[in-house]
Amino acid sequence: MKSETLKSEKYADLPSNSTELYNREQILTEIQRIALQINEDYRESEDLLMIGVLKGAFMFLADLIRYIQIPVRIEFLSASSYKGTCSTGNVKFNLESLGTIKNQDVLIVEDIVDSGLTIRKLFASLKKQEPKSLKVSSLVVKKEKDGSIKEGVDYYAFAHSGGFLIGYGFDVDEKYRNLDSIFELLP
Ligand code: IMP
Numbered sequence: 465m466k467s468e469t470l471k472s473e474k475y476a477d478l479p480s481n482s483t484e485l486y487n488r489e490q491i492l493t494e495i496q497r498i499a500l501q502i503n504e505d506y507r508e509s510e511d512l513l514m515i516g517v518l519k520g521a522f523m524f525l526a527d528l529i530r531y532i533q534i535p536v537r538i539e540f541l542s543a544s545s546y547k548g549t550c551s552t553g554n555v556k557f558n559l560e561s562l563g564t565i566k567n568q569d570v571l572i573v574e575d576i577v578d579s580g581l582t583i584r585k586l587f588a589s590l591k592k593q594e595p596k597s598l599k600v601s602s603l604v605v606k607k608e609k610d611g612s613i614k615e616g617v618d619y620y621a622f623a624h625s626g627g628f629l630i631g632y633g634f635d636v637d638e639k640y641r642n643l644d645s646i647f648e649l650l651p
């Protein structure tokens with residue numbers, strides 16, 4: 465099957481109110497920029513642990529790690545708070561699946577920081593386990609109403625001030641994670 469055919473079928477069921485915001489090339493360019501910074505910032509680190517927050521960050525972590533040139537390990541955690549396009553405000557993590565992170569350099573890899581609730585809760589839970597350092601990376605950070613960026617995200621690819629995003633790991637009710645571009649759902 466030709467790749468063009470594959471592509472059009474993959475995009476066939478996109479909602480009519482969606483518009484492409486960042487294509488694969490733009491995403492990879494920004495991910496490389498972040499990776500360069502991480503390689504630089506952790507060059508003294510003997511053992512960086514990157515923790516991907518499932519499910520949304522699986523593609524971001526997979527692409528990011530390809531550009532990391534220092535010793536690195538990965539773990540995954542699952543977090544959930546959204547139903548449809550609304551946060552339920554009730555965030556849960558499965559921390560039991562994670563081994564010890566004490567005295568380790570830990571970098572959380574999140575898909576989107578929106579209200580910041582999920583990342584604040586996860587940061588606080590991991591901090592209790594006394595890692596050597598703890599930082600946050602997110603593919604997208606949603607801007608505040610005044611256009612400012614939330615504190616506490618050390619590395620991000622895109623600052624977004626619009627609506628709900630799908631594709632490249634981001635879902636609405638578990639759909640559209642497979643798209644290789646990021647699309648915005650217009651109101
Ligand atoms: P927060 O707790 O409000 O910061 O929401 C963070 C989580 O909600 C992220 O980890 C995403 O999984 C999900 N989320 C927030 N905004 C979007 C979006 O536009 N599209 C898909 N998922 C989103």
Ligand code: MG
Pocket residue numbers: 517518519520521543575576
């Ligand atoms: Mg998430």
